[in-house]
Amino acid sequence: MALQSLDIKARSATxxxxxxxxxxxxxxxxxxxxxxxxxxxxxxxxxxWNDLRDVVGVNNGEFDSPRGLSDQSxxxxxxxxxxxxxxxxxxxxxxxxxxxxxxxxxxxxxxxGAIVQYSNGIVDFHEENCIGCGYCIAGxxxxxxxxxxxxSKVYKCTLCSDRVxxxxxxxxxxxxxxxALVFGSKEDMIDHASGRVADLKERGFExxxxxxxxxxxxxxxxxxxQHADRPRLYGLPVDPIISPLxxxxxGVTKPIAMLLLGVTALGSFFHYIRVGPNETDEDEEENExxx
Amino acid sequence: MRKAIERYxxxxxxxxWFTAIAFVILALSGLALFHPSMFWLTNLLGGGTWTxxxxxxxxxxxxxxxxxxxxSFWAHNKLTRxxxxxxxxxxxxxxxxxxxxxEVGRYNGGQKLLFWVMLLTMLxxxxxxxxxxxxxxxxxxxxxLVRLAVLTHAVSAFVLILGIIVHIYASLxxxxxxxxxxxxxxxxxxxxxxxxxxxRDVGGS
Numbered sequence: 001m002a003l004q005s006l007d008i009k010a011r012s013a014t015x016x017x018x019x020x021x022x023x024x025x026x027x028x029x030x031x032x033x034x035x036x037x038x039x040x041x042x043x044x045x046x047x048x049w050n051d052l053r054d055v056v057g058v059n060n061g062e063f064d065s066p067r068g069l070s071d072q073s074x075x076x077x078x079x080x081x082x083x084x085x086x087x088x089x090x091x092x093x094x095x096x097x098x099x100x101x102x103x104x105x106x107x108x109x110x111x112x113g114a115i116v117q118y119s120n121g122i123v124d125f126h127e128e129n130c131i132g133c134g135y136c137i138a139g140x141x142x143x144x145x146x147x148x149x150x151x152s153k154v155y156k157c158t159l160c161s162d163r164v165x166x167x168x169x170x171x172x173x174x175x176x177x178x179x180a181l182v183f184g185s186k187e188d189m190i191d192h193a194s195g196r197v198a199d200l201k202e203r204g205f206e207x208x209x210x211x212x213x214x215x216x217x218x219x220x221x222x223x224x225x226q227h228a229d230r231p232r233l234y235g236l237p238v239d240p241i242i243s244p245l246x247x248x249x250x251g252v253t254k255p256i257a258m259l260l261l262g263v264t265a266l267g268s269f270f271h272y273i274r275v276g277p278n279e280t281d282e283d284e285e286e287n288e289x290x291x
Numbered sequence: 292m293r294k295a296i297e298r299y300x301x302x303x304x305x306x307x308w309f310t311a312i313a314f315v316i317l318a319l320s321g322l323a324l325f326h327p328s329m330f331w332l333t334n335l336l337g338g339g340t341w342t343x344x345x346x347x348x349x350x351x352x353x354x355x356x357x358x359x360x361x362x363s364f365w366a367h368n369k370l371t372r373x374x375x376x377x378x379x380x381x382x383x384x385x386x387x388x389x390x391x392x393x394e395v396g397r398y399n400g401g402q403k404l405l406f407w408v409m410l411l412t413m414l415x416x417x418x419x420x421x422x423x424x425x426x427x428x429x430x431x432x433x434x435x436l437v438r439l440a441v442l443t444h445a446v447s448a449f450v451l452i453l454g455i456i457v458h459i460y461a462s463l464x465x466x467x468x469x470x471x472x473x474x475x476x477x478x479x480x481x482x483x484x485x486x487x488x489x490x491r492d493v494g495g496s
Contacts, residue, residue, distance in 0.1 A: 013330060015328065110327070131340045143434070147425060147426060243435075245439055271460070277466050278464055278465045280466060
């Protein structure tokens with residue numbers, strides 16, 4: 001939804017500058033996987049605050065519940081059972097939108113203002129402008145947006161933009177009992193993460209680190225990973241970027257194609273002006289017939 | 292009285308104009324979703340969401356109608372050495388210098404090229420269009436294929452629109468052509484001038 005108290009920095013399908021005079025603090029959510037106990041309080045808080053209720057699924061022998069993101073489930077705990085150093089580890093990652101600084105969904109969206117990026121870094125879907133084409137799904141490097149079967153609009157985590165706009169932390173942060181979820185300025189979160197990473201390294205997780213992928217300009221949801229050298233253990237892409245196919249489609253192709261179409265139409269008109277029409281002399285035929 | 296020669300039957304004309312109307316709607320609504328500067332064209336179909344809903348159905352209708360045309364005109368569009376010679380003299384063609392041009396049959400080299408470009412792009416548009424068709428088909432395809440399809444759809448549509456701009460301009464430039472597709476006939480002088488071999492085939496001298 002549109003919020004008057006949040007400045008919009010970027011707007012989908014808009015080629016001119018958005019209002020950009022005011023400077024606002026960049027926010028971030030830090031997800032410290034080493035502190036997560038998989039209680040799913042964040043899932044419950046998300047559903048409660050955003051008035052969502054997914055259909056009751058089926059137990060498939062895993063802890064993942066619901067089994068994936070949907071229009072009704074904007075965050076999901078994903079449980080990975082791994083043995084990265086020979087010892088069993090339960091890696092539990094809270095999945096959801098990472099709020100990229102360079103959002104692929106926004107680049108791909110053809111509907112003006114259906115996807116916006118606030119100056120604080122939050123990427124939000126304005127469903128009333130969404131036309132249901134699903135291009136954002138193709139644009140996203142993290143497989144986040146979900147198209148609703150009910151209304152053919154896409155939904156995802158808003159980072160509780162409505163709460164953040166009035167100085168509250170996102171609902172999931174409020175509910176987390178272990179401090180695995182922290183919210184604040186991006187600067188503070190990076191600072192907090194470096195303390196956590198140092199602590200983990202002391203405890204033997206020598207590859208601990210921050211997941212803030214540069215390929216999408218950094219993200220406004222960042223992870224502390226025990227094994228930052230192997231993000232795939234957590235189901236995260238190693239070096240996410242907007243697919244070159246999408247960049248090509250939404251990058252150079254658009255202006256070049258429009259230019260060439262214009263040039264062809266204009267060129268045709270000028271051909272007519274310079275060379276003139278190709279006319280058939282009907283009289284000649286008549287004369288021949290008469291003679 | 293000027294002699295008239297039938298070039299297109301009533302069925303062929305209806306088939307052509309059905310395809311043409313569908314094409315215009317598709318090109319405008321497709322451009323609307325292709326470039327932000329064209330988004331206002333979504334109003335033609337009743338807004339962005341209606342454009343997303345209707346565009347694919349109209350696309351299928353255009354493809355089916357086009358395939359009927361392909362069947363009608365297939366035999367006349369095989370490229371020959373003669374067409375290559377005609378195309379090689381495109382500068383003369385463009386400047387209305389027709390003396391000594393190779394004799395043209397029912398279609399000239401340019402028209403035949405357009406026929407094949409249209410067939411290729413229409414096939415690519417159909418296949419890629421199905422892959423990105425929300426909400427019915429897109430969800431079942433892998434994401435990389437969907438990404439490839441959106442790019443293919445845009446590029447094919449661009450080539451097709453370019454081809455049709457040339458097609459429309461040629462009909463305005465070569466006087467006497469439009470009547471062939473609106474009323475169905477051309478004058479024998481026109482046929483002799485632009486399609487001499489075809490003129491002979493249909494009984495002219």
